Amino acid sequence: MRFKLAMLGLALLAGCASMNEKRANGPAFSASTPKSVEQVSECVLFAWQNQSLAGAHYGAAIQPLAGGGRTVISAGEIEFADFNAAAGATKVSLYFQSGLMEWRKNRRIEAVKGCL
Template structure:
């Protein structure tokens, strides 16, 4: 029971840190904007699953999915350095990918999410 409470506190703390980074990033332009013919939930779940692949991302593997206020989903990494906003767009989805820097890890995350479109 104690481990569950501790885990919940750690997750809440990380979400707070990631949330402020994401808010700042959204004030600017996304790293990449993409589109999909698939439903928002399908795209978001696929991205989350892909970002959790330890064989690709090693110890940085991590993907968390939360509903967004606009009826879509946000998928993000532990520190919030990489995240995606998936929103409904007609019969499909609009995907806005944000990355802290133009780096090889950012490009690997982009490649992983592109397979979900």
């Protein structure tokens, strides 16, 4: 029984990649908008904070992105979005933890699209 629990724990940890590892694998969704980094990142922050997922609201925060820009990140780093200024526009890149249910990904993508 202990062996099974240990294997389950290892399997769960294997799905938890760092933010930089997720970035290296490429975004699950990307887009650009003529809005400023500040406008679109704050819109996504508020959209994620107000979004109900399976009847629950999950926290989200905004932080500066190394090299400029911003990142909106959900509690537990389940998903995060990077916002970078690029040639008069804002590039948006959205990343998800592996094994996340498609309905949750789709809801987060819808929220981002609503801010573009």
